[in-house]
Amino acid sequence: MADVNRGNRPLSPHLTIYRPQINSMTSILTRITGNALLVGALLVVWWFLAAATSPEYFEVADGLITSWFGDLVMTLSLWALWYHTLAGLRHLWWDTGRGLELEQAEKLGLGVVVGSVVLTIITLLAIM
Numbered sequence: 688m689a690d691v692n693r694g695n696r697p698l699s700p701h702l703t704i705y706r707p708q709i710n711s712m713t714s715i716l717t718r719i720t721g722n723a724l725l726v727g728a729l730l731v732v733w734w735f736l737a738a739a740t741s742p743e744y745f746e747v748a749d750g751l752i753t754s755w756f757g758d759l760v761m762t763l764s765l766w767a768l769w770y771h772t773l774a775g776l777r778h779l780w781w782d783t784g785r786g787l788e789l790e791q792a793e794k795l796g797l798g799v800v801v802g803s804v805v806l807t808i809i810t811l812l813a814i815m
Contacts, residue, residue: 709796720767727764770803
């Protein structure tokens, strides 16, 4: 039987009352960074293949990877690598049955975000 009140109800009422939590955001961000690392890896592989192909082709690839866009992609890839690493360590910690209480899990999530930014800055300062 058709629901006659369907037009009078919101389609997704949970969207108006849901408040994102650090644990859900870090979980989503872990998936995003894992996939985004592929972009940086493909750019580096393309750069290596161009170096093995010819000097002219390498100039094109090197021009892109050393441009502002390449610097942005490599910097974000560095951050994603640190973030993904720290999130993986957090999951290993959880696999031992520790840190699963809500307050501890929130602190770990915040630690992963802040730690990845700090480690990215330290790494950038070390390679410059």
